[in-house]
Structure formats: C-alpha cells, structure tokens
Amino acid sequence: MKMIVASLVAFMMMAAPSIAKAESMKPEDRFAIIDAITDIAAGADRHQWPRVRGAFAEEVILDYTSLWGGEAVTQSADEVVAQWSNFLPGFDRTLHLVTNHTIVDAAGDTATAEADFQATHSLGKDLWVLSGHYRYGLVKSAEGWKVTHMTMTATHETGDRGLVGKAAERAAKKMD
Template identity: 40%
Template sequence: MDRLDVIDTCNRMAWYADRRRWDALTDVFADKVTLDYTSLNGGEPVTLTPAQIIKGWRAGLGAYDATQHLLGSHLVAVDGDGAVCTATFQATHLKSDGSRWTLGGDYRFDLARAAVGWRITGVVMTTVWSDGER
C-alpha cells in the first residue's frame, strides 16, 4: 500500500500544478522541500517552504496557457518512514500563440511519512531532452 501512496503523492504534485490547484498542492509537500532543477536552470539546489514553491510555480507556469506533466515508469523504494520514487517525465508547456516547449527526463522524489499519507521532502529533476522554445 505504501508504494501506491507514494506514487499517488508524486502524481498529485504534477496534477495539481497543471490544474493550478495551488491550495491542494500544499498537501503534497513537507514543511521544507529541497528542489534541484540545476540540470535545467544551473545554480544550486534550494530549500523552500510549500508557499515559496507555489509562489514560484505560479509565476513560472503562469507564463503558459496550459501545461501537462506526465510521470511514468515509477520505481519506489520504501524504508520505514522514508521513501524514494524515481519516475520518467515529459512536460509540455503551451502558449496561446501555439508555441510549445516540451522537455523530458527523470524525477527523483524523496518522501517522508506524515500523520496522514506521504509528503515530498525533495525533488531532483534531471532534464534529458528539450524541444521548442522556453
């Protein structure tokens, strides 16, 4: 059951972000989350609160009229109250003028068991390919 709950938590992160369900998105994150998007943006990983993540994603994803983040091939390892889920992804970002930016790669999610369900404590996105203009 833990394996399915972990996968569901990771999928909900993508689902809520694409549907701009910001309030619901807070429920998938722990109080502090380390985000590593350095393969895409350079720089260093950052540790943020859910509110800080959502503020950034609102701005970044808000530049697009629609987004779709697809996760698949989930591999889950549960160790007590911790878990790691790796998954492949494809993310499409669409603007109203028809321009599209799509990228693919892998996610690594670190999770911790919470009072109710699992919460994401870390996300590492590794970009493998990209097509279109950011």
C-alpha cells in the same frame, strides 16, 4: 564484453538490497507515494494549488540544476507553491505527464522514488517540451507520504525555453 557483464552483475548485486526493501513496502504506501507525485504534476497543470501543497512536506529541496544550473534550493512548500502559481498560469496550457513510478528504497517512514516525465508548455502556437526523470525523497507523516526532495534530470528538450519568462510576465499582468 566480459568487463561490461561483470559491471552489470556488480551493479545489480548492489541494487538488490534496496529493491528488496522497496518490494516489502505495503501496497497502500506505494499507492500513496505515487499519488503524492501525481498530485504535484496534475495539480500544477490544473492550478489546484492546495493539491500541490498537500503533496509537499513543510520544507522541500528542489534541484533543477540539470536544466538551469546553479544549486539545489531549500524552500518552504508555501514558497514553492507561490512561485509556481505565479508563472504556470501564464501559459495557455501545461501538461506534466509523470510515469514509470518506481520505489527505489524504503526504510520505515522514508522512501526514495523515481519517475520519468514529459512536460509540455504552450503559449499561443509556441511550445516548450521537456523530458527526463525525477528522483523524489519522501517522508511518511500523520497526513500521509510527503515529498521532501525533488531532483529533476532533463534528458530531452525541444522548443523555446524562453517561454518560461514570457509566461511569468504574462501571469504577472493577469494579477495586476
């Protein structure tokens, strides 16, 4: 038990400087970071692709390896939006809820944030629900805070993951 308490104290002492840096962030910067994160999820659900694109920096590192394996991918924001807009409309509905936003670290024009998520995807009566958390890297530009890095860690999954492929096929048929 003493070992667990000592480990917790050590962890909290290591985390304290980062938390202190993030707490000194201006409220308008905090809100802008949360808005950028929200614009990605809500914009994708509403198929508001300019909104999604506006939340990303020119180049984005996406890491979905906890779900799909492989390696993180670096892409232009335009490529990310093109990919998402080519399969998400194939679902009947999606709902990406993002909550518990935390600014983990902030220094000048860069920040790291975390948030929990639950993403529900429906196709007919079939569902695929994924939950977990994201870690975001952000940079402040003349246009505001932009996401440069997203790492998704899946923690819970129910339903049919194969709906992603079915939605992509369905979306492709709609485009023809």
